[in-house]
Amino acid sequence: MTFPYTRLRRMRRSEFSRRLMREHVLTANDLIYPVFVHELPGRAPVGSMPGIERLSIDELLKVAEEASALRVPALALFAVTAPEAKSLDGVAAWDDEGLMQRAVRALKQRFPELGVITDVALDPYTSHGQDGLIDDSGYVVNDETVEALMQQALSHARAGADVVAPSDMMDGRIGAIREALEAAGHIHTRILSYAAKYASSFYGPFRDAVGSAGALGKGNKYSYQMDPANSDEALREVALDLDEGADMIMVKPGLPYLDIVRRVKDEFGVPTFAYQVSGEYAMLKAAARNGWLDERACALEALVAFKRAGCDGILTYFALDAARWLRDAHD
Ligand code: PBG
Numbered sequence: 630m631t632f633p634y635t636r637l638r639r640m641r642r643s644e645f646s647r648r649l650m651r652e653h654v655l656t657a658n659d660l661i662y663p664v665f666v667h668e669l670p671g672r673a674p675v676g677s678m679p680g681i682e683r684l685s686i687d688e689l690l691k692v693a694e695e696a697s698a699l700r701v702p703a704l705a706l707f708a709v710t711a712p713e714a715k716s717l718d719g720v721a722a723w724d725d726e727g728l729m730q731r732a733v734r735a736l737k738q739r740f741p742e743l744g745v746i747t748d749v750a751l752d753p754y755t756s757h758g759q760d761g762l763i764d765d766s767g768y769v770v771n772d773e774t775v776e777a778l779m780q781q782a783l784s785h786a787r788a789g790a791d792v793v794a795p796s797d798m799m800d801g802r803i804g805a806i807r808e809a810l811e812a813a814g815h816i817h818t819r820i821l822s823y824a825a826k827y828a829s830s831f832y833g834p835f836r837d838a839v840g841s842a843g844a845l846g847k848g849n850k851y852s853y854q855m856d857p858a859n860s861d862e863a864l865r866e867v868a869l870d871l872d873e874g875a876d877m878i879m880v881k882p883g884l885p886y887l888d889i890v891r892r893v894k895d896e897f898g899v900p901t902f903a904y905q906v907s908g909e910y911a912m913l914k915a916a917a918r919n920g921w922l923d924e925r926a927c928a929l930e931a932l933v934a935f936k937r938a939g940c941d942g943i944l945t946y947f948a949l950d951a952a953r954w955l956r957d958a959h960d
Pocket residue numbers: 748750751752760796797831832833834835836850905906907908
């Protein structure tokens with residue numbers, strides 16, 4: 630039976646029936662808040678990410694308190710390494726007294742219930758800004774890098790991280806990290822793999838935030854991060870990471886890659902996350918600040934789109950604001 634008997638607008642006519650047939654709902658449970666931790670006292674704004682600040686460990690604890698109160702399940706930590714602590718081999722990454730490790734211990738001590746996810750990659754620690762170790766030609770060498778990432782992940786686990794999240798895209802790192810964690814008795818430490826991470830230009834503001842942009846210079850990450858033109862390859866990456874022991878997988882960036890999220894979710898049906906990255910945040914903020922877009926409406930629309938595409942959760946710099954907006958909408 631077709632028109633006029635079928636009128637899809639009937640159900641859209643009133644708020645009550647729109648609510649009844651709504652397929653996806655965004656809640657604070659879906660949000661992970663990425664935070665930048667620095668060695669300096671207090672807070673320092675990130676120029677290209679209005680509203681985002683690098684935080685001392687003390688300030689991080691205040692943000693953690695806010696996140697907990699808003700029922701945001703987890704924070705994703707990124708360390709901003711002081712230039713003098715960077716080196717060719719990124720050795721500061723697995724220092725048990727390093728910034729990330731101290732931040733994790735402080736968080737887990739004060740907020741044991743709040744999930745703590747750590748970034749496993751060498752770029753904040755290397756003088757060249759690459760996510761791994763390089764040879765004389767500047768090529769990022771895989772297997773030696775995996776050894777380093779294993780040390781870094783173990784060090785995070787010792788500090789008490791709930792989830793380690795390798796964001797480097799080396800081959801075989803998930804298996805190596807899983808094996809090392811098991812061998813050391815960290816059987817409960819989860820792995821969130823950045824399985825389909827693209828060589829994206831949307832990471833620009835993040836590289837400013839962690840201070841890897843200058844180090845990287847004109848360098849690029851094309852030899853390990855994925856080509857934005859590919860999608861079958863993403864499924865192969867995810868299959869391998871799951872086989873190697875990943876508990877959750879991530880697609881990154883977010884909005885321009887929702888087709889990948891949907892394919893991954895349909896194919897594997899595993900806990901699937903996406904990262905609404907710094908450039909996506911910066912675009913929305915910039916337009917909102919110019920009065921060109923309604924920030925709250927557009928951010929919430931983007932976030933529910935992630936859910937519709939199949940995400941179980943979203944890493945987003947809007948996490949705290951979104952949790953507040955959602956809370957206030959119910960008041
Ligand atoms: C690097 C890393 C990047 C991001 C998270 N981890 C940048 C890169 O790969 O160069 C980007 C996150 C964002 O843009 O918000 N290991």
